[in-house]
Amino acid sequence: MIPEIGYFALVLAMALSLLLCIFPLWGAYSGNLRLMRAAPSLALGQCLFVIFSFCILIYITLTDDFTVSYVAQNSSSTLPWYYKVTSTWGGHEGAILLWLVMQSTWTALVAMMSKSLPWVLRARVLGVLGFLGVGFMLYTLWMSSPFERLLPYYPVEGRDLNPLLQDPGMIIHPPLLYMGYVGLSVSFAFAIAALMTGKLDNTWAKWSRPWTMAAWAFLSLGITIGSWWAYSELGWGGWWFWDPVENASLMPWLVATALLHSLSVTEKRGVFKSWTVLLAITAFSLCLLGTFIVRSGIIVSVHAFATDPDRGLYILAFLALVVGGSLTLYALRVSEVKSEGRYQFASREVSLWLNNIFLVVAMLIVLLGTLLPMIHKELGLGAISIGVPFFNKMFSILIVPFALLLGIGPMLRWKQNKLNTLFPKWTINVVLAIIITAAWLFGGYDHVAPLTFMGTALAVWIFLATATDLLQKVASQATIPEGIKRLGLSYWAMVLGHIGLGFVIAGVTLTSAYSVERSVSMKPGEIATLNEYEYRFEGVNVISGPNYSGHAGEVTVLKEGKKVVLLHAEKRRYNVGMQFMTEAAIDDGFFRDLYLALGEELNNGAWALRIYHKPYVRWMWLGGLLISFAGFIVLADKRYRRSSRTRSSEAVA
Template sequence: MVPELGQIALTFSFALSLLLGTLPLYGSYTGNERALMLAKPLAIGAMVFAGIAFIALSYAFYYDDFTVINVASNSSSVLPWYYKLTATWGSHEGSMLLWVWILTIWTAAVAVFSKQLPLLMQGRILGIMGLIGVGFIAFSLFMSNPFERSLPYFPAEGNDLNPLLQDFGMIIHPPLLYMGYVGFAVSFAFAIAALLGGKFDSTWARWARPWTLAAWMFLTLGIMLGSWWAYKELGWGGWWFWDPVENASFMPWLVGTALIHTLAVTEKRGTYKSWTVLLALAAFSLSLLGAFLVRSGVLVSVHSFATDPSRGVFLLVFLLLVIGGALLLYALRMRSVRSESRYKLFSREVMLWGNNVFLLTATLVVFLGTLLPLFHQELGLGTISIGEPFFDAMFFYLAIPFSLLLGLGPWVRWKQQKWQTLIPPMSMVAIAALVVALGMMSLTQSIQANTALIGLLLGAWVGMSAIGEVGQRIHQFGQGLAGIRKLNASHYGMTTAHIGFAVMVVGIAMTTTYSVERDVRMQVGDSVTLSGYQFTLLDVYDLDGPNYGGEAADLRVERDGRLITNLHAEKRFYTIQRTVMTQAAIHARLSRDLYVSLGEALPGNAWSFKVQVKPFVRWIWLGGLLMALGSIWSLLDVRYRRKVVSRVRHNSAITKEAENA
């Protein structure tokens, strides 16, 4: 009965989304205020019913309702309760229902928290969000129904959850990632609504910017958590593999980063309007492309969902309709989005434009590196492989000019800056960056590693520049707390995000250069030394988990005769899915990780182990957290909660603006 309730609720959500996608847009063109006023309750209603549907599916998983095909295929009665709930979005059908619910949450959030928007603009935005919801709910209802039953015959036991997903990271990684993916639909809707109305100004950018920041924050956290999960769960010690599905989430993040910066230009200077609109369209389009790649079956990845071709065709058609329709509307309205502001060659506008160029070039590199092998094979030209060396080399060369501009940009004024005035402060920043970089290199007792030195210099340049620029501004505003309070939250958020990027660059450079690993054969009592750490195997014994067996190994780690830690590594065999998984043992510190993974049994009561020491790897995720914190800080800026003009004035102008549209 509960699955049927979920099916009915999802159907109601579809109907309300259909009304949301038609009535407010009708009202925006006819000046019908009643139709526009329906947008908010329709958005909230669609969210409520989608939430009921998701709760119903979660109920079926929690109580082992194996009459539901989705539950029988992705869960089991011996699975711990928290993984049963995780299994709700561990399949294609369940994850699409989560996607739908999150989309309706974003839509309702816009309806509730955008009271400062003109009613006409709000109606258009919610109408567009409703149309997007119609497409995804239709896909969930008709192409991948999560509530489909197998009555009267059903299995007595389920197939269990994919062992790769039986990890804490997978409990929160998909929701965060989807919040970012789907959140860019709001930026997309703002851009389309502005195109429909033909109005692009600083006020529009101020409305759109907090929603874009929120989506970017969630996507940043989702990507960082996915990286941490791969590092911990897959047992190979890597934090990024340039997997096609990893790339699918990385592309909208790159474009979203560019969009955040151009929104700042449009808000402050009223320029880059057309560029901002295109980036808003591109960010969500790449999110849709990611959904297609993951769910169409064209990619082979540990992250992708195995699906039938018909689902891929549906998503491809939907993708083409959304992107094609958006680009057609942009072409028709191109004249209305032209910018008239003027600025000199050496100005903050040009600095931000330069960083946009590098971000979009990086996006193009990832796009081609991910899709070119697919096109090459489909055209019958054979199989080619574009892997880690290609991406690493390209991003190394792109990171250098990008970081230099990122450090310089905050010091440059809008419209025009005399370069001579920046020589003293930037010289001080450069000297400080060099001192910090060489100081950190000396800790490794090596300054010959070019990659590490360049990475440290770039990270220190960006970090020292961000800190120095804030210090200078506070000094200009006044001494002590008075100067600190005069700098707005958005500026502190930008500084924190830039420092986060600097920390991440340092982590990548140091980990890539100085990580060491050894594959060793050990018996109980044997020791191996790596980077001054002595690893001693104490015991190997059998495991008996709730839905798995296997072996576990205990090791002692010492340095200079002093106990550092005891490590516990596992190799699990999941009995239902007949799958072997590695659970690495990790001892984490800010300056390094000790990483041990248990391999295969060898003759002579011995075992194979992979032992690694990974310097500064935690800085990668710390940098991501700081970037997300920067976006949260920016969202606290009072400008994004301040009403621009009274709602009454906007409502009285509905008919006139509808006629102009």
């Protein structure tokens, strides 16, 4: 009976979502204020019912109700309780329900926190979000219900959660990623509502910006943690391998990054209006495309969920409806959009626009590399591979002008600049970047490839340019404390975000160039050497966990005869599904990681081991965290929020 209650709650949420789609949009069209005022209550109601339904799914999972098909396929009685909770989004149906939780939560937040918006715009934003909710709720109830029963015949034990997902990273990675994915629907809704009203002025950009910033911050954090999960859990020492599902999250992030900067220009200078709207439409469209890639069954991946082509066909049809409808509306309204501000080539506007172009080109490269092999195969033309070398080469080319502009942009003023006053600063930073990079790399490594030098120099350039701009702004005030106080959280967030990107570029460059690995066969007491470290194999112990058994290899790491760390690398066999998993042992550090994976038992008591030395790999995730936190810091800026409320009140007046 309890699973049926969860399903019925979704039905009620679907009914409220349908009303949310109809009432406010009709009210905005006809001028009926009563219908528009119903929107916030409908949004809150659908959110409560969806969350209640999700709580039901968690309950039946925790109580091992294997009469429910989803629980039987994704959980087991021996699974630890925290992974039972994780299993509620570890399969296709539960992941879609989690999407609905995020969708309805964002909709309710917009309803409650946008009271200063004009009712016509507020109603249309909530109506668009209601339409999106209808699409996904219909998909859930019709094709992807997590509450289907197996009665009268059901298993006494579940199949267990995929061992790959039994990792702390998977407890937080999907919710954060979905918060970002679905959060971009709010930016999309504001853009469509602005197109409906025909008022693409600066104010809609101001209203949309905080929501876009929040979604981007969550998406950044989700991608960062997903990369860390791949590194720590998959056992091969990699952190990103251009998997189609990884690309599915990267594409909307690239466009959302462009959208954030474009919204800033539209709000402050009244330019790039049509471009900003197009970016908002594109960002959410790419989220839907990513959902199609993951859930259509057209790819095979450790991240992919569904293999039912009917489900993929539904998402493809919904994607076509959303993208086609929004682009049609855009085409009808774009001729009415006119930019207000004027600017010259040497201006911050042009710098931000060029970086927008580079970000969009990067997205198109990822899109091409992801979809072309699929399309080629579906057309019966055979299998083609677009792999890591293609993506690495193309991004190596794009990152050069992008990073250079990133360092130049904050120093530029709006409208126009006198370049002769800026060239000395830029020249000094370039020279310093080359000197510092040369001292860093040639002082620590025997061989320095040109691409490695270039990537490291770009990271150093970003650090220096950011520091130069910060010092210049602080020094322009009477005292240093006054200068720091006047900058505000938004500026500090920009500094943090740019420094974070510098760490990412340096980490990717250096760990790609100087990571080394060695596969060895070792008996207890034997020693293998990699770089300046010695690895002494101590032996293997039998281990037993709540739902697995296996072996743990112990390796003592020595440097110059002194013990550094004792590593425990595990080879697990999960009892229910009889699946084997490698749990790598990692000694993490700011400048390097020591990474150890236990392989199979060989003859004569020897074991296969893989040893990795990965310099600066942590810098990538440090940079990702800094970038993510930069977004949250902006949202904490009182001046940012007060400005938004003031602008909204002015619009109402």
